[in-house]
Each structure stands twice: as C-alpha cells, then as structure tokens.
Amino acid sequence: MPGAKQRDKLERVLGVAGELFAASDFQGVCMDQIAQLAGVGKGTLYNLFESKEDLYFSIIRSRLGELLDLLERSYDGRKDTLKNLRSLILHLHKFMSKHPHFYLLWKREENTLARSDRLGIAALYGRIESLVLRVLERGVEEGLVRPGLDHELVAHLILGMIDGLRKAPENVYRREEALDEALEVLMKGIGVEGVEVRVTYDRYQHARSADER
Amino acid sequence: MPGAKQRDKLERVLGVAGELFAASDFQGVCMDQIAQLAGVGKGTLYNLFESKEDLYFSIIRSRLGELLDLLERSYDGRKDTLKNLRSLILHLHKFMSKHPHFYLLWKREENTLARSDRLGIAALYGRIESLVLRVLERGVEEGLVRPGLDHELVAHLILGMIDGLRKAPENVYRREEALDEALEVLMKGIGVEGVEVRVTYDRYQHARSADER
Amino acid sequence: MPGAKQRDKLERVLGVAGELFAASDFQGVCMDQIAQLAGVGKGTLYNLFESKEDLYFSIIRSRLGELLDLLERSYDGRKDTLKNLRSLILHLHKFMSKHPHFYLLWKREENTLARSDRLGIAALYGRIESLVLRVLERGVEEGLVRPGLDHELVAHLILGMIDGLRKAPENVYRREEALDEALEVLMKGIGVEGVEVRVTYDRYQHARSADER
C-alpha cells in the first residue's frame, strides 16, 4: 500500500511546515526550507498541495478538522452541561498541547478567514459554534443554564473565555485548578441563580477518565 | 508649523496602510500601493518608517497606545467595579468601531508579538492586563467580586470574553443589550453570591454619558 | 555530465560580465543586462554567485588565479634570469590580450583590494610578488643581477614597469620590439655593471617557442 508512505510524507510536511509557519509567518517561510526539513523534493510539495497558500491553510484545515471530530465525538446529548463544558475545555487544552503550532496559525488567521472562506475553514469554525449552541440548549433543558440568554452571544463569550484561558501566563494556566476555576466562573455566569454547581478537583479527575478513550 | 502637515501625512499613511493590511495581509500589500493611496511618494514612507515591517507594527503600536491612554484615563479607582467594567467594554467597543482595521491587525499578531516584543507592543499589552487587575482588586474591596479568585486568570477570562463578544455575529453584537448581557454574565461569574447586580439598559445609557468626556 | 554545461554557463557569465563591467563600472551594469546577454535567467546568476559584488570580484579572482598558475608554471628556477623576466613579460602580455577586460578590472580595484582582502584576491597578488622575488634571487646567484638591491622595492619597480608598458599607446606597445626594449632597460637597470646582456629579437622568437607549451 503506497498510501501509507504518502500519508507519512504528508504528515511530515504538515508537521514541519506548521512549525516553521508558527515560528515566523507566511512570508517568512520558503518552500525550500519546508522541502529540506521534511526531507522531500520541492516538486513533491506541489504534488501534495496546489500552492504555498494551500499548504499553509491545509495545516489549519486538517488540524481543525481533527479537533472538531474529537469535540463532536466527545459531546454527548445525555451528559450534563457541566461535563460537556468541562470536556470541551479539556479537549481544547489537550489538543493545544499536542499541536502548539496549529493554534498559533489558527488564531492568527481566524479573523481573516471569517470574511472569505478560503478553503472551507470558516465552515469548520461554524461547527464549533453549533456545538456550543447545542450544549447551551441542553443546559437549559436540564435547568442548569438560565433561560433568556442569547445563545449566539454566549457561545462566543464561552469560546472567548477559553481562549483567554489559553493566553493566561503559563504558571497560572498550567495549574490544573485553573481549568476548574474558569469553569466555575463560567457556570456561575450562565447558570440558573441559586442552583449550586459544584466544580471540584475530584470531579475533574473523574470527568477526565470518563471522557477520554 | 511644519509639524501639522507632517502629522496629517503620518495619520493618512497609518490609516491607508491599516486598511490595506487588514484587507489582505502583510505580504499582500506593497509599499507602492500604500504610497499611492496615501498620496505620498514611496521615499516618504521610508522617511516616516524604518521599513515596511516598522510601518506595519507602528499601526498596531500607535493605536494600541491611544487605546490604552483612553482606558487608563477612564479608569477611576473610586468608581464601582460595575462601572469600571462597563467602561472598559464600552471603550473597547467604541475604539473598535472607530478603528476596525487596527483590531484585526492586533489580534492577528498578538500571539506572535508575545514571544519577541518587537517594537514594544507586548509592553502595551501588559498595561491592559494590569488595568483589569486593578479593577478586580477594587471589586474585592467593594465586596462585589468574590475573594479567592486567581486574578491573573480571571483577567484573561475577562479579556477573552470581551474578545469573544467582538467575534459574535454583527446582528448579535450590534444590539446594544448585548454589552449588558455580557456584563451580566461576567458579573454573575465573578461576583459575590447573593449580591444582586442590576445591569439595565437605563444604567447603560447613564453610564455612557457619565463616562465619556 | 552536467558539470560541462555548468562550466560553460559560468564562463559565459564571467565573460559577459567582465565585458560589461570593464565598459562602464560596477554601478553602471545591472544584473538584468548580464543575465540577458549571457542568455540565462537572473535567478541563475544568484545560483552561481552570492551577490553582484561576488560576481564582480569573481571575475578578477578567477582570472587572476589562472594568470598566476600560468606564471608559476612557466617560472623555472634553472632558467636564466633574462629568460624568466622575458617569460613573465610575455605571459602577462599574452594574457592581457586574451582577457582585456580582466586587466581593467584588476587595475581598477588593486588599490582598494590591498586594504581589505575581499574574497582572497590580495593573497593572489602576493603570489606574483613572491614570484618576482624568486626571479631576482636567482638573478643574483647567476651573477646577472647586482647584489645590494632591495628586492622588495625592485620587485615593485619591475611590476610597475610592466604595467607602464601596458599603458603605452598601442602603436608603441604593439611593436614586438617594445617588449625587448623594456626588457633591456630593465636589465641594464638592475644588472651587474659591465656584464653584457644581449636582448635581441631573434632571442625573443626563440624564447617564445621554448617557453610556451
């Protein structure tokens, strides 16, 4: 099966290119470098991708696709909202650690991409929003999220908070409790008043094991 | 006074360049375009800025500087936390409307800039964080913000939420109530339990007039 | 064998560029011209040479290298001094006729290069001096050159004379006897008094055939 070798090569190129693009920027990277570091000929890059731009956005698109598959698989309409939100945050966090370069590229381009959906990335971004919307709706059904909120708005607030979490200094962000503290702020913010939402480290441990494959 | 003409020219260049850079990206804009649209000679650009890169980051730096002066001037240790946060959100919102291109550039580069503080922009970013930290501390003193929160973390959550607000679809975001809804989510999230925080449109109107010069 | 084509191309570029640079000067020649006339793409010039400056000095360096190899090969410790000096003059003369542009460039830059040995050219210049010194020492051994002369000084006088010869008007310089007349002046100038040095056209013919491959 030659597909395996092809796949390897493609992954190698995506990995190397992601690293390089994140380290400087689109124009700061040249195809020669990528080819050299990936151990392939320059011509091969053009067999794999239409152009440099295609390569660049393919990094974002492919990883973002992976991430969304992951998030959507982990979402479970039956789970409670707390678990779902925690799972969202956890998976984003894990994915970010695994593909640090991808995140930079994504965040760098997300505003640009919104306008003209180059290469279908904006569509992917839509999926994440719809996922959060579903979580919120489920939360209202459960009586955990207070009704009357503009879900489209709140979805962006949530995603923004998660991104803010990422930008916190490492010493803050890396503390495991940080995730729970953020989750607590979030739940109090959108939760039904008077309903106690217990977010504890024990639960965090538990959620973690339950949620991952 | 030749300074006036100089200033005009510089502002015109910053404006034109900001527009162009936001419309595509760094490499998608050439100095000839900028010069042409700004109505100056190409050489003049190089009298005003060291290089194309310098021009690019000068847009961010100068606007960010303006923004921070604005925010810091509007912060008032005696005001209540609600007012301070509302003022923060309002000013960010207004500035964003006035300089829509600047925001795109800023957000595009913020992750890159964090690493190597090119041209002192990261330092400016630090000022905004410290401002939010002061607001939080004041909130605790007032008994409006619950103690025990990691302020560094929460500061990033707040800034992230505000950014999320910006990313919400125009039809959501433009609704005046959106700001108050976000503020409410935020206050419930970080506020002391049981303390009623009334965020109403009337107050919003009032705060607006009180806050602006 | 791709080396052959490469070599051809390189020689063509060196030839064309030499011609152009000699015809005006460094700044009077642009890379487009060179590429066009050499029948290669502009990019190819940059595969062959680091920069325009590198190309420029490569002309001098490579030809000067050739010349020195020639001179050093033709020098023979056993030959008499007259033959050696004649050989030196003859070879310089021939080389100059073959590469008229190179000479101009060399002479134009020799004073500049002495100061900062860009690209190892000054080192080559040292080799020609040491060659003349060896000829002089041999001349003293033979009893043909009078002792007590400062050889370093005389070496420069000799090289200066040869260069003066080159600058003589064509109608003078091209006369074959001119070389012998110069050689006679030189030998009388540095020779042992009373020792007859016969420099005749016949010998010149003879020396020519003996000396060249």
Place this chain on the structure above:
Amino acid sequence: MPGAKQRDKLERVLGVAGELFAASDFQGVCMDQIAQLAGVGKGTLYNLFESKEDLYFSIIRSRLGELLDLLERSYDGRKDTLKNLRSLILHLHKFMSKHPHFYLLWKREENTLARSDRLGIAALYGRIESLVLRVLERGVEEGLVRPGLDHELVAHLILGMIDGLRKAPENVYRREEALDEALEVLMKGIGVEGVEVRVTYDRYQHARSADER
C-alpha cells in the same frame, strides 16, 4: 569678498568627498554623507557641481591640475636630467603624502578615463607624459640618456616605475634611500653606458632643498 568663503566651502567638500570616495567607491558614497560631513546643505553640492559624477571627477581633475602645475613649474630645461627625474619623483611623492585619497581615485579611474575623456582629465594626463618626454630629450642632449630609445615607451616605463615605487610596502617605500635606489635603477636602465651616474643621499638632500620653494 564672498569668493573666499565659497572657496573654503568648495575645498571642504572636495576634501571630505575625496576621503569618502577613497574609503569605499563611487556608489558607496551618498550625497547626504558628503553634505553632512562637509557641513553644507545637500542643495549646495548641486550649486557647486553639476552632479555626483561631476563632483567625483572634479576631485581628480582639480588635484591632478595642481599636481601638474607643480611638476611643470619645477621642471627646468637647464637642469640636468638626474635632477629633473629626481624632482619628478620627489614631487609625486610629496603630493601623494599630502593628498593620499586623490591618488587612489586617480589610479582607480585612469584606465577608464583614457577611453572617453570625461571632463578633461585625460588631457591632464597627456601633460605629464609630455613632461617626461621633454626630460628624456634633454637627457639625450646632455649625453646622459642613450639615444635610440623609444621615448614614448620609456616615458611609460618611468611613470610605471614611479607607480611601482608607490605600491611598495610602506616599510620599504618610506625609507628615504628607496627613492634614490629607484632613481639609480632607472638611470642605469636608460643611461649611456659607461657614464657614471652618482646618486647619493647627500645629493638627495641637496636636490631636495634646491628644488622646493
């Protein structure tokens, strides 16, 4: 008399520019530098000279003119040939020490200038040749220079030797005796056989005082 100030300014510019041009080359110097270092406005340069090229060659032309006036004044048809040649060498040597930059520029351009007499410099070069020719003719009349030599050729040999002298390493060239040794080689080279030519340091001293103003 404003002419004096003008003259000062012009001399200052020529001096500064000569230094700069000698330190790098024509293209390596920009009008801003010259203006700055000379303490004049850039526009003033264009009142004094037609163009950058004109300025460049004016340095050579004006100094070369000075030099030739000097040499021609010092030549005296009645003096003996030895004195005349010594005077030639001495004056060149002195002038060179006084205007080190000029020499570099002159030598750099002399081959280029020969072809198209830009700005009348080649004409000046002709005067130096004719001066040497007159010295030689006088030498033949005196019975000190042997007849039958091609004077045009020998003139170039002499000028070449003098230039060779200049290129000799400083430690050689600076020795006062070096001039006399060169003169001796020269006189033996072109002198009538058997006629003793005494070149001593005493005479050198004497000639020096007699010759200079």
Place this chain on the structure above:
DNA sequence: GATGAATGAGCTTTCATTCAT
C-alpha cells in the same frame, strides 16, 4: 544663495512555481 523634505526611477535580490530528467 542655502537648505533638506519629498520624490520615484531603478536597482538588487528573493522565491514560488515549473518542467526536463
């Protein structure tokens, strides 16, 4: 006359892309 801000032609150099091997 003196100045230096403004200009833009013209240059070197880079690098995405192609295509013969």
Place this chain on the structure above:
DNA sequence: GATGAATGAAAGCTCATTCAT
C-alpha cells in the same frame, strides 16, 4: 512519482536630484 536547476515577476529599498521655503 520524485527531483531541484532554472526562471522572472515582483517588491523592498536607496539615493541622486529637485524645488518650495
């Protein structure tokens, strides 16, 4: 399919020159 030498469009930048003050 894989390669990388060759290409030339494109762009950043410089600096001689001008001219309004």
